[in-house]
Amino acid sequence: MICPCQKQQDNAKSYALCCQPFHDGLSAPSAKLLMASRFSAYVLGLAEYLKKTWHSSTCPQPLEAEPDNQWLKLDIISFTDKTVHFKAYFNEENTFKYLEESSNFTLEHNKLVYVDGVTKVGKANRNRNDTCLCGSGKKFKKCCS
Numbered sequence: 001m002i003c004p005c006q007k008q009q010d011n012a013k014s015y016a017l018c019c020q021p022f023h024d025g026l027s028a029p030s031a032k033l034l035m036a037s038r039f040s041a042y043v044l045g046l047a048e049y050l051k052k053t054w055h056s057s058t059c060p061q062p063l064e065a066e067p068d069n070q071w072l073k074l075d076i077i078s079f080t081d082k083t084v085h086f087k088a089y090f091n092e093e094n095t096f097k098y099l100e101e102s103s104n105f106t107l108e109h110n111k112l113v114y115v116d117g118v119t120k121v122g123k124a125n126r127n128r129n130d131t132c133l134c135g136s137g138k139k140f141k142k143c144c145s
Contacts, residue, residue, distance in 0.1 A: 004043035005036040008073045008135060015040070023049050027112070031105040032076055034112050035084040039074045043067070055108055055115045072096075072133050082106065089124055089133050096124040096133045096144075 003018035019040040028034035034053060041049040045067035051059060073089040084103045089096060103117035124133060128141035136143050 004040040004071065005074045008131065008133070028053070029112075030079075031082060031084050031103070031112060032079040034105060034114065035076065035079075035086060035103060036074065038114060039071070039086075039088060041065070043069070043071045053111075053113050055106060055113045058114075058116050072135065091133070096126065098122055098124045 001015045002012045003015040003020075006012035006018055019037040022028050022033070022037040023041060023044075023046055028037055038050060038053055040046075041053075042065060045065045047063055047065035050065060051063050054063070070090045070092065071088060072091060075087045075089075077085045077087060079085065082105050084101075084105070086101060086103070088099045088101075090099065091097070099119060099121050101117040101119045104115045105112050106115050107113070126133065126140040128139065130140050132138050132140045132143035134144050
């Protein structure tokens with residue numbers, strides 16, 4: 001299985017070689033890898049992992065998650081030791097949209113955790129020659145335009 005954070009990426013990694021070790025208990029060594037593993041956890045409905053990687057002061061209670069196949073693609077735009085700027089694409093009511101966030105991370109109990117982020121949601125505008133977000137591999141103009 002291709003890892004959810006790798007969907008529609010060149011040279012996509014398998015789940016076993018990408019996020020599964022983090023979901024199984026290995027600590028993510030960087031904010032970038034933690035963000036990717038959290039995206040995959042949302043797709044797979046791994047609420048316990050999300051709780052373990054969320055700062056105790058900002059984690060919603062209760063936190064529930066169900067597998068969610070509306071999430072189509074993750075693009076990490078930039079990152080530092082404690083921040084990640086990303087766009088996550090999803091399909092809602094047959095419209096491609098994005099969630100863009102600048103996320104903040106910190107150490108809690110010697111593990112990197114998500115604290116909070118500034119988000120924006122919008123319609124995903126695709127150029128005619130971009131790969132379609134539906135996952136077909138076709139250009140947008142020949143697929144879902």
